[in-house]
Amino acid sequence: MPAGRDTGVTVMGKVVPPVPEVHRVPDVQPASHVLLDGVSKRYGTVDILREVCVDVPARRRVGLIGVNGAGKTTLLRILAGLASPDSGAVRLVEEGGATRPLTSRDLALVPQAKPLFPVLTAAEHLALAAGMNRGCWDGDLPQRWLRDFGVPADRPAGRLSGGERSQLAIALALGRQVPVLLMDEPFAELDPLARDDATTALAEHVTRSGRTLLVSSHVIADVERLCDRIVVLTHGRVVLSGDTGDLLAGPGERSLSDVVLPVLRSHREAR
Amino acid sequence: MSTVRRAQSRLSLDRSVAGMMAATVVGYGLLAGEELTSHKAGMVTSLASYQSIVAALLVSTTVAKEFETGTIQWGLTQRLSRGAWLWWRTWPMLVFVALAGAGLGGVMAYVERHTPADMVAYLDRAQLVNGRWPLAVADIVLAAAIGILVGVTTRRVVPAAAISAAVVIALSYAASTGRGSLAPGLSVASAAWCIGAGEVLAAALVLALTARGLRRRDI
Numbered sequence: 001m002p003a004g005r006d007t008g009v010t011v012m013g014k015v016v017p018p019v020p021e022v023h024r025v026p027d028v029q030p031a032s033h034v035l036l037d038g039v040s041k042r043y044g045t046v047d048i049l050r051e052v053c054v055d056v057p058a059r060r061r062v063g064l065i066g067v068n069g070a071g072k073t074t075l076l077r078i079l080a081g082l083a084s085p086d087s088g089a090v091r092l093v094e095e096g097g098a099t100r101p102l103t104s105r106d107l108a109l110v111p112q113a114k115p116l117f118p119v120l121t122a123a124e125h126l127a128l129a130a131g132m133n134r135g136c137w138d139g140d141l142p143q144r145w146l147r148d149f150g151v152p153a154d155r156p157a158g159r160l161s162g163g164e165r166s167q168l169a170i171a172l173a174l175g176r177q178v179p180v181l182l183m184d185e186p187f188a189e190l191d192p193l194a195r196d197d198a199t200t201a202l203a204e205h206v207t208r209s210g211r212t213l214l215v216s217s218h219v220i221a222d223v224e225r226l227c228d229r230i231v232v233l234t235h236g237r238v239v240l241s242g243d244t245g246d247l248l249a250g251p252g253e254r255s256l257s258d259v260v261l262p263v264l265r266s267h268r269e270a271r
Numbered sequence: 272m273s274t275v276r277r278a279q280s281r282l283s284l285d286r287s288v289a290g291m292m293a294a295t296v297v298g299y300g301l302l303a304g305e306e307l308t309s310h311k312a313g314m315v316t317s318l319a320s321y322q323s324i325v326a327a328l329l330v331s332t333t334v335a336k337e338f339e340t341g342t343i344q345w346g347l348t349q350r351l352s353r354g355a356w357l358w359w360r361t362w363p364m365l366v367f368v369a370l371a372g373a374g375l376g377g378v379m380a381y382v383e384r385h386t387p388a389d390m391v392a393y394l395d396r397a398q399l400v401n402g403r404w405p406l407a408v409a410d411i412v413l414a415a416a417i418g419i420l421v422g423v424t425t426r427r428v429v430p431a432a433a434i435s436a437a438v439v440i441a442l443s444y445a446a447s448t449g450r451g452s453l454a455p456g457l458s459v460a461s462a463a464w465c466i467g468a469g470e471v472l473a474a475a476l477v478l479a480l481t482a483r484g485l486r487r488r489d490i
Contacts, residue, residue: 080348083489109348115341117282124278131275132349132359172345 031058031095032179032212034079034102039088041074041236048074050236051088056180056214058093061206063223064216065260066233067268072216073112075233076184079214080109092180102180105136108173112184114165118158122151122168129172136178141205142171148201149194162189170198174205181206183215187222195219199226224256232260234267280363291329295322296374303378320443322375322407323414326368327435330415333364334422335431343490354482357419365415372411379407409467409474410446414439416474420481 034056041049049071056062064072077083079090081104092102116125126146130137146153149167157165166189173181187195203226206213217223223230224244232240240247240263247259299322337343337360346356414435421435446466 077490080344082344082347104348105350107348109344111341111344113341113344115343115345117342119281120278124281127275128278129349131279132346132351134350136350169345176349 030179031210032106033058033093034180034212034214035091035093035099036075036079037089037091039075039078039085039090041071041078041083041085047236049078049085052233052236052238054231054238054241056212057229058095058179058212059207059210060229061203061213061215061227063227063230064214064233065218065220065223065230066216067264069235070233071236072233073184076109076182076214076216079180079182080104080107082109106178107180107182108176108178110169110173110181110183110186112188114162114169114189116157116160116165116168119156121154121156122146122160122171123153125157125168125172126153126175129175133176136176138175138177142175145171145174145201149198163191163194166190167194167198170202179211181211181213181215183213185216185218187217187219195222196225202226220255220257220260230256230260232263234264239263239267279359282360291325293371295325296371296378299375299378303381320410320440320447322371323410323443324436324439326371326411327414327418327421327439328432330361330364330368330418331422331425331431331435332428334361334419335426335428338422338426338490339428347490353485357423357482357485361415361419368411368415369408372408375411376405376407405467406463406470409470410443413442413470413474413477416477416481417442420477423481423485 034054036052036054036056038051038053039049040047040051052071052075054075064075066072074083078085079102081102090102091099092106093099117128120128126139126142129142130139143153146167149164151160151164151167151171157168160168166186170183170186173183187198190198199222202213205211213227215223215226227244229243230241230247231238240260244256247256248254250259252258334357337346343356346360347353349356351359417438418431418435421438422431425431425434
């Protein structure tokens, strides 16, 4: 059991007190360190990713930032096994140091488009996911997530708002008891209040459950609230990566925007 | 029925789909009545290929819609392999399509006077296998397999519908003109069984190739 399970954990500099048993993830996930080693991907004549090396340490919350077309979604699709790299490899380093390829059994994905079945209700989506993930499904967590964010369980997904669809997609990912969570702009359609609450709740959940999170976002404030490490991509290359604490330690850098925006601007001007 | 089964049924057999397939069976039943009472011989058999077209349209558009809406991304990041996903997503439809084919086969057997009672009565004369009804079932199974292949290949609903319908119509035309010369030494009934078995084998091959291709491609 990791330290802090019973004594509270630190999220964004604040100590979160222990939560009641009902709010706990039943099993703390095994530590899983994800490595992208020299991954390249080309669509037609366009290089989407160029020998990308990304390190997603176990039990960390890593934010993926980049301009449009930087390759964030392709990177997440390769990690999820939906696309294969032209070169390079994706590996999972398990507790104890054993290395093996990352597979769909190790991860849950929130795709960018939040694809759902329009005729099924939120409750039916959860039931379907539970049926497809027997033995690695936590039925309580996604239901609680939907309830906390006011998503009606009995309304077909086709009649949910964009924000409600996003919350359902996040809930479906959280329900899978897997060590790695991949999220592609999960908060893009949320209102400011829901966005703030969701990032805080997600950070707390990931920290408590010991999962590894890689989340992409265009909103640097979201990444700052949620993540403890960032990777910045431009034009298929990693141009900056590091722990947020280290990046914010410099003089005059009060927020991640102060660090990330100059890097993005300099690479845009260099092209 | 469990919530999971109900959800899967609603996904694969929504009202429009079930209605379309049921309408074909009822329509063929009415045609059979017309054929028996008005001496319009051969009407059911000559129109049987339309149900195959309906089956191909149904299956190809359902599979293509998974790609178009992106729900396949969700499906393939669950605890399922790609082949298992393909099976999971299509089996209720395939069962329904096969049942519709069996219904059509039954109608054909009836209008050809090979009713179950006849078959039992003439068991010793090997009449059990007479009739062209096995072709109706095999045609639909092959059409459904082609529908899955076209849906996975095109990944778009409208092209999937157009291509699958065109392929099944072309195959149906080729088969109807070539069946006589495919097995000239056999009776109509024996040829129907041989060609039907060939079609089912071809369907299995198409499905295996589709699953193999799906494993290797980006989603």
